[in-house]
Amino acid sequence: MTPTLVPHHPARDWAEIQERMLVPLYEAVYDRLGVGAGSRLLGLGCGSGLALLMAAARGARVAGADRDHARVELARERLPEGVTITEEPPESVTYDVITAFHATDGILPGLRTLTRSAQSGTAVVLAGWGPPERCATEPVLRIAARLADRGPAPGPDLDALVAGAGLRPAGSGRVSCPFGYANEGSAVRGLLSTGVFDEAVRATEPAQVEKEIEEALAPYVRPDGTVWMPNVFRYVVARVR
Template identity: 50%
Template sequence: MASAQVTGSTVDRVRADGPAERCGRARDWAEIQERMLVPLYQDVYRRLEVGPATSLLGVGCRSGLALLLAEGRGAQVAGVEWDEELRELAAARGLQVAPGGSLARSAHPVPRPAHSLVTVFERTPTPALVAWSAQRTLPGGLLVLAGRGPAERCESTAVLEVAHRHAPPECPQRLALEPLLLSAGLRPSATGRVVCPFAYPGLDSAVRGLLATGLFDRAEQQAGAALVAKELEEALHPFLRPDGSVRMVDEFRWAAGVGATRD
């Protein structure tokens, strides 16, 4: 019964607020969703020995939790983010995050022109974005790409089907990370697989967090926010626990590529 009340509150709020509700997505990401990827960030930083000698640029860094974790290891950090509200949240955390602008821009997005480590954790690594990011690595520096693992190893697959049903994804659901690195002139040098639990105190929180990922934006444009929220809640019911919390487990993959050194 409690879960039914939560379901109603979420759908009613989306229906009533419409576009205004979308203005809170950046804060929902920062307060609910971004912590779900902490195991991914930590595994990359541990394996690549991120520390005081690291200059890190986070491309598509959103509100900056991954940057904060790297900074806590002593790294010099900066970010690039396309969403203004997310940049404001990152700035409130004391982080230097510049607008992304167009991928065709020739100007450097941050004062430092190149970095020893560039990460693409939270944006889909398209060939254009990978090439753009690779140009911001120092000679011999590393670029890290990340994405969800195979569908059979991700419990959220059934939930993401809500988005795919209304708006088929423009990019493959399972990205081949190493070929993307090779296409940008980088040599794959390290890979990893990480389990990331997606845990929420209730359905309302789960829906808000998942909508904040941006993966359902095109579906909302096609079918309407209220319908997508309703179907998302229904898809989450198999992951409800007796105490009303929601828990799924996804596998994420990451791959690092090293750029050519110069004589």
């Protein structure tokens, strides 16, 4: 199979292709927490700002932080004037809701710092992949670990993060977030934009990574050329003690 080899612009590919795949997750969390007029929400790892835009449309006052400069610039373009988007999380918070829809183990130190300054009862939401058997994308993600010459990298243990940050568990949920793409090329660009494959690309060759992603996508290509991958994401809700 010939690799796609299309020019990639990761931040824009994330904004235009991949970010929308998690809209059902964002909606489910906002519905559960009653995010709306009067809510004050901070998005950690806010990407190019779609989740913040959705919260703002509900009437919430929002702010975000993401270490990817290009994504931050896109978020600033699409969010209303006056919304603060930074590349480092604030040292203190005055928000009702803190979200980390793309939680990783590396978020723990910053999360501890934030929650020390947050008011008791502040909601903290962490989200990540659901059970591997419920995620069609899981075999594709294993490619990243193998090509980077490291062991399998399952999603973070969300409950352990809650405990490590000293938060009080307050519930959890699972949400169906299928990944749908117009074609294989769009799927490859979207998946590469997640950042999961960055280490693999550095360790091998971009063409090899693309080739293996395309091969793993083959079972999910439909007769019309579109790609459909059912996935389930899990989120946990916790409260500052």
